[in-house]
Amino acid sequence: MVELTRLGMRFPTPKGEFIALKGVDLTIKKGEFVSLIGHSGCGKSTVLNLVAGLTLPTDGGVIVDSREVDGPGPERAVVFQNHSLLPWLTVYQNVELAVKQVAKQKEQGKGKAWIKERTEHYLALIQMQHAADKKPDEISGGMKQRVGIARALALQPKVLLMDEPFGALDALTRAHLQDSLMKIQADLGNTIIMITHDVDEAVLLSDKIVMMTNGPSATIGEVLDIQLDRPRNRVELANDPQYQGYRQSVLKFLYEKQLHPQTDDEAESVSKPLKAKVTFASDIKRA
Numbered sequence: 001m002v003e004l005t006r007l008g009m010r011f012p013t014p015k016g017e018f019i020a021l022k023g024v025d026l027t028i029k030k031g032e033f034v035s036l037i038g039h040s041g042c043g044k045s046t047v048l049n050l051v052a053g054l055t056l057p058t059d060g061g062v063i064v065d066s067r068e069v070d071g072p073g074p075e076r077a078v079v080f081q082n083h084s085l086l087p088w089l090t091v092y093q094n095v096e097l098a099v100k101q102v103a104k105q106k107e108q109g110k111g112k113a114w115i116k117e118r119t120e121h122y123l124a125l126i127q128m129q130h131a132a133d134k135k136p137d138e139i140s141g142g143m144k145q146r147v148g149i150a151r152a153l154a155l156q157p158k159v160l161l162m163d164e165p166f167g168a169l170d171a172l173t174r175a176h177l178q179d180s181l182m183k184i185q186a187d188l189g190n191t192i193i194m195i196t197h198d199v200d201e202a203v204l205l206s207d208k209i210v211m212m213t214n215g216p217s218a219t220i221g222e223v224l225d226i227q228l229d230r231p232r233n234r235v236e237l238a239n240d241p242q243y244q245g246y247r248q249s250v251l252k253f254l255y256e257k258q259l260h261p262q263t264d265d266e267a268e269s270v271s272k273p274l275k276a277k278v279t280f281a282s283d284i285k286r287a
């Protein structure tokens with residue numbers, strides 16, 4: 001389970017403190033697929049970085065499986081838009097690196113055969129066995145993204161964090177990868193938090209769509225539960241009234257309710273700590 005409680009982030013800037021996020025409360029159940037959607041600059045990446053532990057909050061905190069996040073950890077893997085593969089390693093070696101990391105953490109120690117079997121397993125999962133010996137600059141953007149996902153999955157994370165993973169891909173490759181991701185999640189049951197700008201992608205993939213208000217002091221505006229049966233088929237859903245209804249709700253939020261950004265004056269206001277039920281490291285630092 002992932003719990004965001006009173007989560008806030010204030011950045012120091014030459015013009016004073018900038019309140020990027022304020023009072024974000026969200027509970028994500030194990031195995032849930034949650035999308036974060038909102039206008040550019042509203043704070044989606046900031047939320048993801050806080051859950052990843054890449055940045056630490058100035059207010060509130062994040063709890064993953066009963067532990068407060070105080071830095072990056074192997075139970076939380078991140079997939080970025082620009083597939084950050086190591087260019088001097090082959091596709092196989094890029095995935096193997098993550099498998100070896102897990103092998104090192106396992107108590108009984110895992111041997112070469114286990115590493116080979118697991119690496120091949122993750123390559124098969126993303127259908128990249130044929131390109132195992134290629135270097136990242138010899139494969140397409142979609143393929144690189146697939147390898148990035150395999151590498152993240154190979155870490156066996158409880159939570160997979162994805163920052164616009166398919167944003168840079170063409171529509172067909174994107175559709176193919178979305179379908180693969182749905183299948184992989186059905187098999188492995190990871191909790192996934194994904195940032196997207198694509199309304200159809202959010203409705204098709206998610207159990208929950210978290211819609212964020214415009215910044216400064218961005219927070220969660222609405223949460224939409226997507227109750228479409230799985231497995232989901234994009235072609236069948238295209239004319240499904242329930243699917244269309246969800247789509248309309250997100251579009252309405254983005255283009256009617258949140259069309260106008262808040263004024264810059266709100267950026268000047270300093271957030272007041274809310275009454276704490278749980279004490280986070282950020283509360284202690286502030287005291």
Ligand SMILES: Nc1ncnc2c1ncn2[C@@H]1O[C@H](COP(=O)(O)OP(=O)(O)OP(=O)(O)O)[C@@H](O)[C@H]1O
Pocket residue numbers: 011012013018020038039040041042043044045046047215
């Ligand atoms: N280190 C920082 N210092 C100052 N301001 C920052 C910093 N990081 C982010 N911000 C500001 O916080 C706000 C939220 O940024 P963030 O990158 O989280 O938005 P986003 O919703 O992910 O945007 P996009 O959809 O364009 O990627 C923005 O106004 C951004 O300028």
